[in-house]
Amino acid sequence: MPLLELRNITAGYDRNIILRGFNLEVEKGEFVSLLGSSGCGKTTTLRLIAGFSEPNEGSIIFGGRDITHVPLHRRNFGFVFQSYALFPHMTVFDNVAFGLKMRKVPKAEMRKRVMDMLALVDLEGFEDRYPREMSGGQRQRVALARAMVIQPDLMLFDEPLSNLDAKLRVRMRVEIRRIQQELGFTAIYVTHDQEECFAISDKVAIMNQGVIEQMDTPANIFNGPKTEFIARFVGFENFFDLKAEGGAWLTDSGAPIRLTQRTEGSAVKACIRPEDVLIGPPDAGFENSVPGEVLVSTFLGRHVQYNVRTAIGEFAVKAEQDHVYSIGAQVSLGLIANKIIPIPQTNC
Amino acid sequence: MKKRGMGRYIFLALIAPGVLFITVFMLIPLFWVILSTFQEGGSFSLNNYISLLDSVYFRQVFGRSVRLSLLSTGLCALLGFPAAYYISRYSRHKGMMMALAIFPMFTSPVIRSFSWMVILGRKGIVNQALVGLGLFARPQSLLYNEFSMTVGFVQLFLPQMILSLLGVMDAIPTDLTEAAGSLGATRLVAFLRIVFPLSVSGLVTGAVLVFTGCMTAYTTPQLLGATDTQVLSTMVYQYAMSLRDWAQASAVAMVMIVVTLAVSTLFNRLSRRINPLAA
Numbered sequence: 330m331p332l333l334e335l336r337n338i339t340a341g342y343d344r345n346i347i348l349r350g351f352n353l354e355v356e357k358g359e360f361v362s363l364l365g366s367s368g369c370g371k372t373t374t375l376r377l378i379a380g381f382s383e384p385n386e387g388s389i390i391f392g393g394r395d396i397t398h399v400p401l402h403r404r405n406f407g408f409v410f411q412s413y414a415l416f417p418h419m420t421v422f423d424n425v426a427f428g429l430k431m432r433k434v435p436k437a438e439m440r441k442r443v444m445d446m447l448a449l450v451d452l453e454g455f456e457d458r459y460p461r462e463m464s465g466g467q468r469q470r471v472a473l474a475r476a477m478v479i480q481p482d483l484m485l486f487d488e489p490l491s492n493l494d495a496k497l498r499v500r501m502r503v504e505i506r507r508i509q510q511e512l513g514f515t516a517i518y519v520t521h522d523q524e525e526c527f528a529i530s531d532k533v534a535i536m537n538q539g540v541i542e543q544m545d546t547p548a549n550i551f552n553g554p555k556t557e558f559i560a561r562f563v564g565f566e567n568f569f570d571l572k573a574e575g576g577a578w579l580t581d582s583g584a585p586i587r588l589t590q591r592t593e594g595s596a597v598k599a600c601i602r603p604e605d606v607l608i609g610p611p612d613a614g615f616e617n618s619v620p621g622e623v624l625v626s627t628f629l630g631r632h633v634q635y636n637v638r639t640a641i642g643e644f645a646v647k648a649e650q651d652h653v654y655s656i657g658a659q660v661s662l663g664l665i666a667n668k669i670i671p672i673p674q675t676n677c
Numbered sequence: 678m679k680k681r682g683m684g685r686y687i688f689l690a691l692i693a694p695g696v697l698f699i700t701v702f703m704l705i706p707l708f709w710v711i712l713s714t715f716q717e718g719g720s721f722s723l724n725n726y727i728s729l730l731d732s733v734y735f736r737q738v739f740g741r742s743v744r745l746s747l748l749s750t751g752l753c754a755l756l757g758f759p760a761a762y763y764i765s766r767y768s769r770h771k772g773m774m775m776a777l778a779i780f781p782m783f784t785s786p787v788i789r790s791f792s793w794m795v796i797l798g799r800k801g802i803v804n805q806a807l808v809g810l811g812l813f814a815r816p817q818s819l820l821y822n823e824f825s826m827t828v829g830f831v832q833l834f835l836p837q838m839i840l841s842l843l844g845v846m847d848a849i850p851t852d853l854t855e856a857a858g859s860l861g862a863t864r865l866v867a868f869l870r871i872v873f874p875l876s877v878s879g880l881v882t883g884a885v886l887v888f889t890g891c892m893t894a895y896t897t898p899q900l901l902g903a904t905d906t907q908v909l910s911t912m913v914y915q916y917a918m919s920l921r922d923w924a925q926a927s928a929v930a931m932v933m934i935v936v937t938l939a940v941s942t943l944f945n946r947l948s949r950r951i952n953p954l955a956a
Contacts, residue, residue: 401858431860432861475856479860
């Protein structure tokens, strides 16, 4: 049985329904990310789980109990805000101790737990500071400690790193993952940063317009997107149609394409990443060869990106810069067979 | 360098009219008033103050002024806090609610005092209701006493309190109360521990405005009070206009200024103790 279950949730206002018939299951100890662009409903989902708002319909089950209408202060979930939401009039110690005070934990035990938690997030000696005297990274670690010290049954993160600079963001996400594995808590993490959520999560749920398009391990999503939306999201830029004829797959222009992935159906949309397309002279003799003409070539440092017009659509190709083709050059593209991902048409 | 010099002249030119106006019509007269209270027959003397402090009547008036002002300030805080909190957090028509809150400020204090005379009079709506409900056999005297003055003060200055509180409450992120909630605080506890301390600076600003307003208001105590409920401001008028004792009137005015400053400072100290970060 999953630890957390969202069943058939509808949420939003009269004219602006954000979630409709939404379902989600999270297992105990899992680190699950909700990934999507702004407005996809990921933050709404998180706020429903936290209890900041209630769904119009549907139920939220936690540990086998219906908590849909349990008020937030009785849920025992830790929440980490994008804005940190530290209490500006309290010291770091009082911020972290707040949840323990609410639980009437004895003074001595409270002190010990707060200090242990500050040590865990590497903030020993900061307990008497005020939030405004600290940097963004330090504040977010205080927020983390404050949410974790109550030993929550579930940790919720709402884009916690998006106010930090890029370097700190990478350090903090490693930190969060380390602490999560050390303490073994279940976490739901909302972000719009694909790299961040792939790096940190056991499972990623990619959301689009209020529904989860695919929920799987980062590797499975990266290598086997189930829809065109997800394929685009994880870096596939080249899409082309294939149809089955006499046991082989043919492009619209009739060229045979060999796939290594078993694929059902009579027609699929296939996709491939720019870095998995080879480029060479017209007589290069690639497998899955497609002839084309260079439209644009863009220098990207270690790579050169070409936009190539072919009979089955425009292809983006990322190639080593050992041989540079100029605009208008006739080339041949080779689609690496095991890098072509077929997307069943029904899911498009 | 040249540009900077020019900027300096422009700056001086821009503030000069205001400074000049305030100096001529406020600072110099005020200085004269202060000076005149320390003189008697052309030489330095504290007699104006000594005779004031000796007077039982003055001490009564002084006590009443401070008491009514503090009471009105307290009532404004009590009434203003929930109103401001509601408008800031839960109101769907915020602009409309704010307009309603400050609407009384568009009416002159004289008109508002007259309205209270009608409402609180022997045949006013309040007395009719009290008698009609059988709470009292005969109409009560609700007018020309400290009660009617306090009612007048509260209605006069409540908008200032609400506006001051709204200013700070709007600046408190809703994240903070949500964070408190997720850590186990009920709405009430979140309000007491988070919203209240962070609103104290607005409360202090409002309290100073209301208190100084009450201390210096003239028409309200004059119209809603009586001769036996004089306050400092009506006393100044009496000394100056009826008794033509300008020195004594100035001394009373000085007392008003000192009390107002003292209480403002006190409020500020208090707020710093509740919230060490309040500016």
